[in-house]
Amino acid sequence: MDTTRTELASLGEFGLINHINSRFSLQNPESIKGIGDDAAVIAQDATHYTLLSTDMLVEGVHFDLSYTPLPHLGFKAVAVNVSDIAAMYGIPKQIVIGLAVSNRFSVEAIDAFYEGVKAACDTFKVDLIGGDTTSSRSGLVISISVVGVTEHDKVVYRNTAKPTDIVCVTGDLGAAYLGLQVLEREKQVYMQDPSMQPELTGREYILQRQLRPSARMDIIHELREMGIVPTAMIDVSDGVASDILHICKQSNVGVALFEDKIPIDATAYDTAIELKLDPIVCALNGGEDYELLFTIQQSDYEKIKNHADISLIGYIQEAAKGNELVTKSGNRIALQAQGWTHF
Ligand code: ADP
Ligand code: MG
Numbered sequence: 470m471d472t473t474r475t476e477l478a479s480l481g482e483f484g485l486i487n488h489i490n491s492r493f494s495l496q497n498p499e500s501i502k503g504i505g506d507d508a509a510v511i512a513q514d515a516t517h518y519t520l521l522s523t524d525m526l527v528e529g530v531h532f533d534l535s536y537t538p539l540p541h542l543g544f545k546a547v548a549v550n551v552s553d554i555a556a557m558y559g560i561p562k563q564i565v566i567g568l569a570v571s572n573r574f575s576v577e578a579i580d581a582f583y584e585g586v587k588a589a590c591d592t593f594k595v596d597l598i599g600g601d602t603t604s605s606r607s608g609l610v611i612s613i614s615v616v617g618v619t620e621h622d623k624v625v626y627r628n629t630a631k632p633t634d635i636v637c638v639t640g641d642l643g644a645a646y647l648g649l650q651v652l653e654r655e656k657q658v659y660m661q662d663p664s665m666q667p668e669l670t671g672r673e674y675i676l677q678r679q680l681r682p683s684a685r686m687d688i689i690h691e692l693r694e695m696g697i698v699p700t701a702m703i704d705v706s707d708g709v710a711s712d713i714l715h716i717c718k719q720s721n722v723g724v725a726l727f728e729d730k731i732p733i734d735a736t737a738y739d740t741a742i743e744l745k746l747d748p749i750v751c752a753l754n755g756g757e758d759y760e761l762l763f764t765i766q767q768s769d770y771e772k773i774k775n776h777a778d779i780s781l782i783g784y785i786q787e788a789a790k791g792n793e794l795v796t797k798s799g800n801r802i803a804l805q806a807q808g809w810t811h812f
Contacts (some may be wrong), residue, residue, distance in 0.1 A: 471758075482661075489504070490505065500512075501518060501701050502624075505628075507556035507557055508520045508553050508554055508556070508557045508615075510557070510624055516621055517619065518621060518624055520554050520557050520615075520616065520617035520619060520624075521614065522548070522550060522614065522743065523612065523615075524549050524550050524612075525612045528609040529536050531553060536652045538680065539581035541585055541587040541680040543584065543589065544588050544592075545585075545680070545682055546566075546585075547564060548593070548681075548683055549613075549684070549759060551593045551686060552759045553615070554617035554684075555684050555686050555688070555704060555708065556625075556761060557625055557626075557702070558692075558693075558698065558702060558704050559689075560617055560618055560619065560686075560689070561593055561598065562617055563598045564590070564597055564616075565598060565613070566586065566596070566597065566600035567600055567611070568603070568609075568611060568612075569604065569609065569610040569645055570602070570603075570604035571605045571606065572604070574609070584812045585681075595615065623698055625701065626702075627701055627719045628701065628720050630701035630720040630722050630764040631700055631764075631785060632785050633767055633784065633786075634701075634764035634765075634766060635783075636713065636724060636784060637773065637780065638761070638780050639688050639778055639779055640732065640758065641733055641737065641752075642709055642752040642753070642758050643737050643753075643755040643758070643759075644674065644678040644734050644736070645675070645679045645682060645739070645749035645755060645757040646754075646755025646756055647740045647751055647755065649757075650744055650746070651672055655667035655669065672736060674734060674737075675734070675736050675740060678758070682808070683759065685704075685760060688761055690776070695772050697765060699764055699765055702763035705762050706758075708754040708758075709752070709758070710755055710804055711754070713726065713792075714763050714804070717788075717792055722786065722787065723786045723789070723790045724784070724793070725784055725793045725801070726794050726795065727794075728794055728796045730780055731749060731752045731753065731780075732780055732782075750807075753804075754807040764785055791803065792804040
């Protein structure tokens with residue numbers, strides 16, 4: 470018997486997914502795209518594909534109920550799934566929710582969670598069509614799957630970016646990470662002295678980015694109206710550095726990002742300085758922004774250049790040129806992914 474034991478940490482999250490993927494191949498012609506993108510792609514009819522994605526949130530790993538309002542958690546759990554459909558240039562349609570709950574939850578608490586789910590269903594126009602409920606001995610586990618749809622000629626993968634394409638990102642980056650740092654700091658203060666009131670005023674934006682992020686379906690609708698189909702796209706869940714490197718690796722290209730083009734909100738910037746963190750490092754590696762990171766052809770530049778909520782942050786180059794960050798002083802340094810380590 471083989472008694473080798475390999476630690477999960479030696480593979481990391483992405484290594485583990487590749488390891489699993491290497492043991493499977495697709496058997497059905499209807500399975501157009503399997504493991505490796507934001508959502509799976511399934512044949513639907515002569516013009517449309519079905520998109521399917523799933524995401525799990527685990528208490529103590531992804532959220533801390535001591536400072537997470539349940540309605541926000543319900544909204545976020547749906548939004549992070551919708552975000553993966555958006556990242557395929559898709560429109561979300563249905564969700565199913567699996568819940569493992571401990572008996573320390575009341576009916577009122579479950580109602581509060583579903584209030585947020587409902588708000589998200591209304592915002593993103595998705596229908597809750599099923600799920601599963603079970604008990605948990607170690608905290609709340611939320612597993613949501615989402616079904617969406619897109620056209621055959623409009624599905625956008627991660628592996629189709631081309632040299633000279635322009636790299637775009639929506640909104641701003643790093644705020645959700647900084648919101649989390651503030652919440653964690655205030656929790657520590659409170660645990661040492663429960664009479665202390667948390668100092669959260671003025672930081673509503675970054676707290677909301679952490680606790681109740683949205684999905685950028687507004688941008689997908691706008692891009693569709695502008696007639697822009699990105700050449701590649703991913704949603705920013707692990708941090709823009711890590712996520713652009715997924716596009717580069719899968720597209721077999723390199724990238725140059727400009728430090729001074731990375732969009733950072735003013736409160737997020739000030740909070741980083743106050744916490745003695747580098748705002749750029751937070752923006753590149755923070756994660757949980759749920760913005761859209763995509764590449765477009767040069768010919769679409771005119772259509773997008775004045776969009777108030779889309780930043781053009783760099784360009785795709787030949788793989789041989791590598792993955793670079795062009796600093797404010799003009800130095801080109803290697804772009805590295807710190808992302809999140811799950812194990
Ligand atoms: P995202 O951050 O967009 O949700 P992930 O990094 O979680 O994407 O997943 C990347 C790809 O790996 C997706 O295609 C996802 O479906 C697949 N995947 C993740 N975990 C597993 C698993 N345990 N078994 C099979 N496929 C997985
Ligand atoms: Mg994703």
